[in-house]
Amino acid sequence: MLVFIVRRLVQAIAVMLAVAFIAFMLFQYVGDPVTHLLGQDATPAQREQLRSDLGLDKPFPVQFVRFVGNAVQGEFGLSLRQGQKVSRLLAERFPATLELALVAAVMALLLGIPMGVYAALRRGTVMSQMLMTVSLLGVSLPTFLIGILLILIFAVQLQWLPSFGRGDVTQLGAWATGLASVDGWKHLILPATTLAIFQLTLIMRLVRAEMLEVLRTDFIRFARARGLPDHLVYFGHALKNTLVPVITITGLQLGSLIAFSIITEQVFQWPGMGLLFIQAVAFADVPVMAAYLCLIALVFVTINLVVDLLYFAVDPRLRADASGVARSI
């Protein structure tokens, strides 16, 4: 177990370095922040001066080494656009993104699993056919379109829910949460739904397919032969065995929820990291962009690790060759 974790950590560091390298290299070509940093009246000499003061004229390896050196200490320098520490900007924006992603994930799970189970058990009924058709829409409609449609219906026409922003936030220490107030939840519903729809349909289709697969296996037939009641067969045996791939997908999707909430955040002006990233791109704010990518890479690496550990808990076959430590997880 310990060896396993250490090995994964080493891999993680390698991945992080690679991501940092690629991010940093790519962003050298996205444009020149100096033209945006200085107004139209600045002289060429002033621009040159600023460029050299910021170290932007140094060769790429020098800039990269300095970036990594700072990043290791959790320091990504100053945002060129806002003149604030990148680490603080990200820390301020992280709660918004994480809350959005978690609520979306919970919505997708709470609705997706029962719907998938239903579609599998009641295969062929009108209701399950309809679920399958609608879910196709959910997978194929682009996020921004879903977001704009939701805004049009629920904010502009019905005026039930707000169309943008995060609403009232409550400060819990360093964490600014929107989950502690009614206003915060109201603001959360539309973006979370937008973000959840794709995941929901994905989970539903996955659960349905897996469930159908499992229901065909021998041990379900044996269970039935033993005269176990339906609900035990379905939910005790079949569903539990369905969940392994679902956990994998959900885990990875949580990462992508955080990473790809960019579009949702932009449509709903949700003050999270995705929005910060978009604004940074429009300004060639390299420190923010690179730090964001590194953070996202960290989230993916961490989630992958957690998912691997969860396998131990769910699938007994994996536990067999471990030392039994994972049993208690």
Added chain:
Amino acid sequence: MILSVLLMAGSTQAVTLRVANQGDAQSMDPHSLNESLQLTFTNNIYEPLVARDKKLGLSPGLATRWSQPKPTVWRFELRRGVNFHDGTPFTADDVVFSFNRAAGAGSDMQGYTNTFKEVRKIDAHTVEVETLTPFPILPDVLTNVFVMSKKWCEDNKAQAPVDRRKGIENAASFKANGTGPFRLKERQPGSRTVLVRNGTYWDKVDTNVTEVIFTPIGNAATRVAALLSGEVDVMEPVPLQDVERIKASPKLKVMQGPELRTIFLGMDQKRDELLFSNVKGKNPFKDKRVRQAFYQAIDIETIKSRVMRGAALPTALMVGPGIRGFSAEQNKRLPYDVEAAKKLLAEAGYPSGFEVALNCPNDRYVNDADICQAVAANLARIGVKVNLQTETKVTYFPKILRRDTSFYLLGWTPSTYDSHNALSALMASPTEKGQGQFNLGAYSNAKVDELTLKIQSETDQAKRNAMIKEAFEAHAADIGHLPLHQQALAWAMKRNIELVQLADNYMPYKYVVVNEKAK
């Protein structure tokens, strides 16, 4: 504090104004960035010595009077009895401090202060600015240089604007203490900024607004939705395709008016061979007939009606109405005439046209990429094949500033509201000292250069205007650039809101009145 604000406003009711803009002020520091959104926002909190009225004319601000005792000296008499938001009295020391701060390291206001030789205090309420050379438009220039409190800046270690070079943050980026009609209450960059009325403001103002909540909403569709759903009261800019839709709503209205910015096309007139063209060994743009052919081939009225949906003012000059030196009689375009253009092109030796690349931003000016598309279609009719290259402003500007272009689109607003700025930045020959910095095609005319230098220090206004006119005439005779139009501002708001739309795209909240009854 809110209670006192309400009492001072003489109202028993709090009036909140919710404003959405496509971007956010990047800092609360009034000297950190010379950009119109930044300045229009901080202008509610901080004030200049010389202000602008509802017609962009000069009016007393923190100075009540100004005079020019010597050609190189301007004297300002300061307003008495003005306090900063924290209660500190405003004096000459604050002005000297602020002007030096604006001229110092890290400041982006150096373009306004680079004519300063010395700023000196005469007494507690008089200040003199000595300039390096006679500088007739100093009061205009100072309308964008805001005054901060010396004591507050020292207490908050904000004596200089934020220094990104050293990675040092600055309290003035998040906090503010000015003399203006509104004080900063809350600042969440990129998400919301709240202003409240300054109950002890020295001037009577129109507004009945007690609180302003400013929200940046980058996505245009969301911004329109926020207005339609009633979550914001005012928003700008309105995407042109949504103007009719908003007008159709009984609760909303749209305000459109000309902006000071002039959109134009520039051509490389320096290189002996264009970088991006199939003509080898010579540069067709060096031939005036080619430039004129391009000019007359552009169907500006159709661009106005189709691309800009009527929201543009076609122009023949490089500055628009509202800029000192603009003259309506000079503002006459050469006629749109495809046959004449073809003929000119043939005379110049290109009877079947040629190929050239046009560089264009797609996220900087109103419908910028569409304008270029239309120009390309127009030029195709005289046989010129335009290879259109549109890209985001982040990569566009560094590229054209390197002069890595043969043909480009640019927009320009003179930050001094004076023609000299446009002459010097766009039309004068590029020099080491920064003149002609945005004259990216290196258009050059000795007469224009000479006049530009003279205009800078001519203090006789009538003479000065005559020289500006002469310079514009010389530029137009050369067809140095191809002026297109002034784009229009488009703001949308609830019907019960009255505000003043200034051509420099400033929205001072002190002019905003919310009619509660009409709600």
